[in-house]
Amino acid sequence: MRKTSVRLSVNINKIATIRNARGGNTPNVALAAKNTEAFGAEGITVHPRPDQRHITYADVRELKEIVTTEFNVEGYPNAEFMKLVEEVKPHQVTLVPDPPGVLTSNAGWNTIEHADFLKDVIAQLSSWGARTSVFIETDEAMIEGAKACGSDRIELYTEAYATGFAKNPEEAVAPFVRSAAFARDIGLGVNAGHDLNLDNLAFFAQEVKGLQEVSIGHALISDALYYGLENTVQMYLGKL
Template structure:
């Protein structure tokens, strides 16, 4: 079964919009795990507009499944990850002011930099994953960095699937096949939803984990958080 890691950035966004501690991020993380999710993901950004760096520290005491911290490996982020020692760090090449992730790493151009970062995290026993587009040369480049896994950036798939174009999954299938051959674990995330997750899961060989936040939290407004988590788990079987 592919693991479901729930990104709780949007819970922090809602909390920060009003101030105070409602909704309680730590309680939501605890409940999501109780509902059956196998991981919690956060993506702190330098301006702390949703997840705050202190949240990352506080969550360490309540995440008993898999703890995944995403972000661009700048100095403050590196220090935070090494302090928290999550199960997995996912490296994402976000610009400082980015609203959301919009591209994967060029693992060829940035090979030396990524290799250095990955070795630093692995030295502390933290599994590493690189956010990448479904391009075969980029997958090969990821292998050369020494990363443990890749996370396939799935926005293009979700867009094409929404148009009724199921062939939009083809580059992802080829990328996953290559990653499996190279010994890279395969994760995926971005714009995956209840509408498309089952089709994606059924077609991607060796899919280990999906990280889902915006869609899942939005769907929970209508269907309830516990119900939605379990709907994802059923579709990922």
């Protein structure tokens, strides 16, 4: 039985990374997405980057036609990204402040410094029917800024929690408990992601009240190499 109502969205970028290493269409990204949903995942997340080193824009278009749960597209809202989102109209768009060429998302938005930019982007995304989420750290001023920009949700950047979990879980999760409560109080939904795994996920989901969704990719796909995709999705669902 599920311990919480937190939804699991699986980021399938790493499937595309393996495919792109060899070329061709093995492993098949679309089939992986279908199977991931069939095995119980409640959403599919992709993060197309400008160099398309893993998920490509063509993948996003194909996935839009087959994803039957929630389709979440992450990325930096440059002109190309926005054009893609307008075309595919995913259920949720998670805005991430990635500069070109970054290896992985490693910081949240400064929603005060970039307020005007984010307001315009979020207004456009909302007009296309997408729920919006801003990738952000635990600073309450930045969370309040996300609300002021018109976002529906935030996605808490959880690397600091994952790093501190082994040493002191209670101390590591405390800023996220506080920031999630603050976000809820001002009317924002709360997602989370980055470095969540089988060891640290259950504690985070139980402690952070009102958490709605976690997006997990690298750890889950890596675990699937050992345990198989179906078993791994079930293992992660069992932590929620």
